[in-house]
Amino acid sequence: xxxxxxxxxxxxxxxxxxxxxxxxxxxxxxxxxxxxxxxxxxxxxxxxxxxxxxxxxxxxxxxxxxxxxxxxxxxxxxxxxxxxxxxxxxxxxxxxxxxxxxxxxxxxxxxxxxxxxxxxxxxxxxxxxxxxxxxxxxxxxxxxxxxxxxxxxxxxxxxxxxxxxxxxxxxxxxxxxxxxxxxxxxxxxxxxxxxxxxxxxxxxxxxxxxxxxxxxxxxxxxxxxxxxxxxxxxxxxxxxxxxxxxxxxxxxxxxxxxxxxxxxxxxxx
Numbered sequence: 503x504x505x506x507x508x509x510x511x512x513x514x515x516x517x518x519x520x521x522x523x524x525x526x527x528x529x530x531x532x533x534x535x536x537x538x539x540x541x542x543x544x545x546x547x548x549x550x551x552x553x554x555x556x557x558x559x560x561x562x563x564x565x566x567x568x569x570x571x572x573x574x575x576x577x578x579x580x581x582x583x584x585x586x587x588x589x590x591x592x593x594x595x596x597x598x599x600x601x602x603x604x605x606x607x608x609x610x611x612x613x614x615x616x617x618x619x620x621x622x623x624x625x626x627x628x629x630x631x632x633x634x635x636x637x638x639x640x641x642x643x644x645x646x647x648x649x650x651x652x653x654x655x656x657x658x659x660x661x662x663x664x665x666x667x668x669x670x671x672x673x674x675x676x677x678x679x680x681x682x683x684x685x686x687x688x689x690x691x692x693x694x695x696x697x698x699x700x701x702x703x704x705x706x707x708x709x710x711x712x713x714x715x716x717x718x719x720x721x722x723x724x725x726x727x728x729x730x731x732x733x734x735x736x737x738x739x740x741x742x743x744x745x746x747x748x749x750x751x752x753x754x755x756x757x758x759x760x761x762x763x764x765x766x767x768x769x770x771x
Contacts, residue, residue, distance in 0.1 A: 518545065518563075519553035527565050532627050533574060533603050542566045572612070573629040576605020576664060579739045583687060583749040584613060586735050591615040595657040597681060599646045599673060600665035604632040610662070611637060619654060621646060649676030663688045669695050671723040678727045678755055686729065686752040689737065692716040693745050706744050717748050728755035 516524075519534040522543065528534035535553040537543050543550055544564045545557055557563065572578060584591070592614040598607045601620035608629070610618050620628055621641040632638050646665070654661075658681040663670055670688050677686060693706065695716035721731050729752040737747040 514559040515556040516559065517553065518543065518550055518555045518557045521557050521563055522565075525563060527563065530603060530627060530629055533629065536574065536603075537565055572605050572608040573632065574603040574605035574608075575739055576602070577609035577612075578605070579664075579689065579737050579747075580606050580609040580662065580687075581613075582738045583735060583751075584609070586749075587687070587733060587751045589660065589685070589687065589751070591660055594659045595619075595655050596660040596662065597621060597654055597658050597684070599661060599663045599677070602627050602664070604629045604638075606662045606664055607632055607638060610660075611635070615660075617655075619658070646673045646676050649680035651679045653680035658684045660684055661686045665694075666691065667694060670720055671695070674724055674727055674729070678729070683754055685732075685754050686724075688720065688724075688750045688752065690717050690720050690734075690748045690750050691741065691745060692747070693741075693743075695719055713746060713748065717750065720750055724750070724752050729753065730756075 518538060519528075519531050522528040522534035522537065523531055528537055531553075538553045539551055541549050541551055542565055544566060545555075545561050547562070547564070550557075583589075590613070591610045593616050595617045596610045596615045597619045598604075598610065599621050601607050601622045602624065604620060607618045607620045611632075615637070617637050617639065619639045619641060620632065621644055622628070623643065623645050625642045628640055628642075633640055653676070661677055661681055661684045663673055663677075663686065665673060670690060674686075677684070692713045696712050717734055721734075724731060732751040732753050734748055734750045737749055741747055
């Protein structure tokens with residue numbers, strides 16, 4: 503896939519990531535950055551891997567291999583996991599925690615979800631196509647840790663979780679309160695579950711023992727909240743730095759939801 507704007511002065515230059523968005527080769531700058539950093543973007547048939555590289559207005563810009571099926575590689579992660587666990591989103595109200603560009607959201611919709619709530623602590627990252635889809639409710643600048651009872655649609659039956667720079671163990675209590683009837687598919691990222699001193703060079707956890715310990719810690723935290731573990735499987739697509747991530751499938755929880763942090767008595771930890 504390539505684009506060129508004929509007739510423009512070659513002296514007019516702009517950032518490569520911005521050019522990709524302007525030319526319709528990427529929905530967002532974060533998506534453009536991902537394409538560039540993975541070496542898929544060619545400028546005048548030469549690979550360029552820095553998003554801020556100045557590019558002439560009349561340069562030929564091409565994305566190798568065409569576009570993916572989903573707006574981000576997150577969809578390519580989720581689809582095999584849905585198949586492995588025989589999870590069918592058809593007709594369901596789903597919630598995507600850590601939506602970012604919307605790979606999981608896109609995947610859920612393409613698997614015939616009735617509606618998806620795309621929730622993220624960030625802002626402006628969701629693909630424009632998904633943002634304008636009537637089947638998507640966008641909730642930005644919202645921390646899932648703070649979800650309270652009634653904080654998600656009562657009809658929610660499936661929640662997917664893909665968060666970074668935080669342990670998913672901290673997300674589960676809020677989900678338990680806000681979506682007590684939903685099954686949960688969690689992407690466990692070992693680099694955010696083990697201690698910093700156990701993360702190797704480049705932010706990668708290479709020790710299988712540590713990976714298994716990370717999964718066990720999330721499973722135990724889930725069990726303490728009443729979530730039954732239905733199984734785990736390695737993610738088929740590695741993380742950006744090469745981390746081998748794991749999907750954990752949790753059934754709908756039982757028992758009494760944990761108390762919301764905002765409802766605790768003063769002085770409680």
